[in-house]
Amino acid sequence: MKAEIIAVGTELLLGQILNTNAQYLAQACADLGVGVYYQTVVGDNTERLTNALQTAKSRADLIICTGGLGPTQDDLTKDALAASLGRQIVMHQPSMDKIEEMFRTRGVHMVESNRRQALMLENSDPLANDNGLAVGVALTQDGTSYILLPGPPKEMKPMFERYAAAWISSKMNQAQPLFSRMLKFAGIGESSLEHELLDLIERQSDPTIAPYAKEGEVAIRLTTRAATQAEADLKLDPVEREIRGRLGQHIYAAEDVTLEQEIVRILSGRKLLLAAAESCTGGLFSDMITSVPGSSAVYRGGIVCYTNELKHKLLGVPMDVLEGPDAPGAVSSETARQLAEQMREQAGSDYAVSITGVAGPDSSEGKPVGLVYVGVARKQGDTVVERLQLSGNRASIKWRAAKSALYQLWKLLRTE
Amino acid sequence: MKAEIIAVGTELLLGQILNTNAQYLAQACADLGVGVYYQTVVGDNTERLTNALQTAKSRADLIICTGGLGPTQDDLTKDALAASLGRQIVMHQPSMDKIEEMFRTRGVHMVESNRRQALMLENSDPLANDNGLAVGVALTQDGTSYILLPGPPKEMKPMFERYAAAWISSKMNQAQPLFSRMLKFAGIGESSLEHELLDLIERQSDPTIAPYAKEGEVAIRLTTRAATQAEADLKLDPVEREIRGRLGQHIYAAEDVTLEQEIVRILSGRKLLLAAAESCTGGLFSDMITSVPGSSAVYRGGIVCYTNELKHKLLGVPMDVLEGPDAPGAVSSETARQLAEQMREQAGSDYAVSITGVAGPDSSEGKPVGLVYVGVARKQGDTVVERLQLSGNRASIKWRAAKSALYQLWKLLRTE
The missing domain is CATH 3.90.950.20 (CinA-like)
Known part of the structure; x- marks a missing residue:
């Protein structure tokens, strides 16, 4: 599966904010076994957003958009995709009920534009937004799958983890779920770590062995597909044992903690x-x-x-x-x-x-x-x-x- | 001038590192008065890099690439652009001399692949690398300008600021340089600040008034074009005075300091x-x-x-x-x-x-x-x-x- 990530937002294009969403989605796709081939950033502009969607369609079979699902006239992603695919925009009633309920509870008058956040494309799958109002969208047309996620990271990440990841996996026809294990290292730099494990990293296939360096810490993620946790452990244990045999004195945790x-x-x-x-x-x-x-x-x-x-x-x-x-x-x-x-x-x-x-x-x-x-x-x-x-x-x-x-x-x- | 930024590197595509270069270049282009319409990320792959260059050519007249100028076989940007434009690759002798001198001084044997960092496209302008070995490239062909910058931020940023920015300005046929002034605020949030200055921001034209929020601090940048600093000050002073009149008690500096x-x-x-x-x-x-x-x-x-x-x-x-x-x-x-x-x-x-x-x-x-x-x-x-x-x-x-x-x-x- 070839994926492209499209981040939508003029504030990204002007460099006012860092595109952390693209990094998050790229890592999340790698974890799912989906290869990301391009990332694109485009502003809040219908013509250029449509152009970006068409370019992506020509070179990817999974297009993940983030941003542009909010209530304002600048939030164009659903409209642009609907026009591009020749689909109608429809109301997602459960999302609308949730929006109305939220405004009622807070005792705040609901501005009409908030209804836009409950819109989706006809015949698409809604992706629930547990931390916000804008509903996400997933659909497949002509062999290309599209996922529309909100822009704010605190809404986007849970929507991806809880709903979009499973939706993508279901499209991949892979019956077996992924199991991964994070080994966290201290007192060793990224290059020394890679040097010590180079032969393992080079001959890896299953489990995959991916080094991560973030915020001055180094980590290794082991990932495999299996029917059950026990079956995954059978594949992960020997690799972890081999790594511990070489660098055990630097491994402070087998989970993602600082x-x-x-x-x-x-x-x-x-x-x-x-x-x-x-x-x-x-x-x-x-x-x-x-x-x-x-x-x-x-x-x-x-x-x-x-x-x-x-x-x-x-x-x-x-x-x-x-x-x-x-x-x-x-x-x-x-x-x-x-x-x-x-x-x-x-x-x-x-x-x-x-x-x-x-x-x-x-x-x-x-x-x-x-x-x-x-x-x-x-x-x-x-x-x-x-x-x-x-x-x-x-x-x-x-x-x-x-x-x-x-x-x-x-x-x-x-x-x- | 319509610009596109292309960041080249598989580590970006996999989400292993954040694309801070794109943010930096986007801000730098905005400061030059160049509109960025798209940003793209592509891996270290000739076919897809060529595809990204061609897509960019169809929609931009300034293409700024960062990454892929190093010595390894994964560093493909110059080759891909040369092939795409039908130009030869040539040696830039001053860069070659500098590389050889560096290895001689350090007493380290020079691996042959380091010569690659002195290569450029025929009939192009070299951009000096004051903090590294890979020379940058600037050229115009068929109405499209290309800038190739290295990937490491500590090499890329000085090359852009010292050489590429002036090269771009010379292509813009704008006789007057930009002058800008940064006002830094404390004790006020971004939304309150925008609220207080909304009428100024909305009716802005010259100087432009751009709010920035970074690392928990809020700033306003005023920018104008003028023949001289004195002439720029004549335009900037009244706007700064107006802003100080409203929010002076929150302005702690008129330059970019924390x-x-x-x-x-x-x-x-x-x-x-x-x-x-x-x-x-x-x-x-x-x-x-x-x-x-x-x-x-x-x-x-x-x-x-x-x-x-x-x-x-x-x-x-x-x-x-x-x-x-x-x-x-x-x-x-x-x-x-x-x-x-x-x-x-x-x-x-x-x-x-x-x-x-x-x-x-x-x-x-x-x-x-x-x-x-x-x-x-x-x-x-x-x-x-x-x-x-x-x-x-x-x-x-x-x-x-x-x-x-x-x-x-x-x-x-x-x-x-």
Whole structure:
């Protein structure tokens, strides 16, 4: 099946927003085993939208449109497709009832144009919108299938996952559903990971092995078709075992969670408390941990000791460790150790992480940009300090230092 | 001039990376006064790339390709365009010299395929690559202009800004260059801003008035064509004055800087020191401030007092303010005030910000998700506390609370 994704919206064409919908749909199609051959963006203009639909028809047998299903006169996708296919527009009564009910409940007067959101093409399948008003549409004509989805991601994604994916699968005449498994990695870059698994990736067929890199994390998705979960597991297990045999020390989860989510999960499960003393990351580590709902049960808090004075005053690092010709300096293993140990004591936590380094753009204490020390102090056991040399600009060094600290903490937690 | 942007790369088609290049080029074209009518994504495949070029030729007179200029066999853009136009591929000697020089300097053996990056189409204009090896190409044939840019953003953007933009302008026969001015807003949402300026936006012609919303910040760009900066200013000034008359208290800069950059600039200029005590934002405020290069000169650091115990122990808020049936509680004006004042004293800073609230997903102390108090303590002057009711999920509430704290601080700084 050859697919084309058409994102409709003048705000995309002007570059006012990023086309995250196309990325989402491209990944979702790959997961379904559908090959995407083209993506197109077109504005809210009937003539050019019609042209894009016709071009897509000439080179795809599945056309997925997102955007242009709303209530305004700029929302043209259903009209353009109906005209292009010579079909009538009809009212989808359950959607209309839902729209009227919504306005009644909220006590708001319904502007007539809202009725447009309940329209669909005759003889098409409606796709329910669980997070909005505009109904989606799926239909096949002359061997080409069309899916019309709304533009807002919070409406589009659930509609695709819950309804459009199944509709597409039914068109693919594939009796067996897909089963996939996500392996999440830490402490290893995308290229090293691909290097270690290159032979597996190159000779893959079933299950498929797809590396993903997103937001600084690396993942591998294993996917296969099978009649049952048990049958899928029989195919997925040996591949996962092979990957774990090579890179098991970097795999922190077999599901799509972030490293900070996994750490909060481990700490919660063992009723352990955490704190952090941050210098070069400037609060980013704490921000990552506290982005996890429920983190308040395990995270005590931290100190952003951005200056030597605060390292000394709030965390008791002696000034002769921080400054002076023969001192180790703020960016040193010794300072990382003391920050972590002091932080743990002050917070009364089981673990405390410290991060001190040079985020750039200028070097500091004659030390190079990217040099970072990460310390982990423990109630049970010695403090561990790792020295890292990270690359990138200020933002990436901060990001990588915080992620590396999460990784050091996770390595200790998994063996204890 | 009608433009089409073609992004080439299988990793885009599979959704492995976001198509940020298309957004950048769309915005850049809008700034040049070039209308983008379509965007296309196609994989590293000669047949489909050729098809995309031909489709674009039928509907655009400027085709901007990005990607596929590298050294590997997957990099096909120049070959595909040459074949499509019936032109020869030739070596661009200055680029070849640069590539050989680079390998010589690094002492690395040059793989033969790197020569491909110095190739261009006969009778075309080279576009220099200041951050990489692959030379860009610009040419016009049969009334259609083509620009070939590399895929990596750090190579593509400078090539566009420094060379391609001028090349395009020269084709537009527009003697007068564009002048634009960016007004950045804080403490106001996109829809309120549009509402306040709707009449100006609707009757705009010259200068054009374009609202931008990115990363939670709102901006207005004014653009006009003129012979000189002075002549442009004559057209831009009255519009800026009108906008300032309506919304001046929200305009923190007349150039494209973030609110945290502007605050660090003001603090540096006045040699003032800052600190922050964060509860619900969990380090995000500190992270934002420390993302600005040079912030270490003005930012002392902060305390992430995520638990009541740390609010008491590290910042001296009495337990009977934080807990108990009649206590104001951790999320209160009183706690915000004490956190800010204590933080300022401990850090020895001129200003200290405090943020305490309910980020969700669960309510806390019987207080609703999104309730946030922001305090600003000052060496000179009383502490100011603002109560906010923010909406969104945990991540957006953290983000909006931190940005609101920046805004409160900026409001005080601008009047002092």
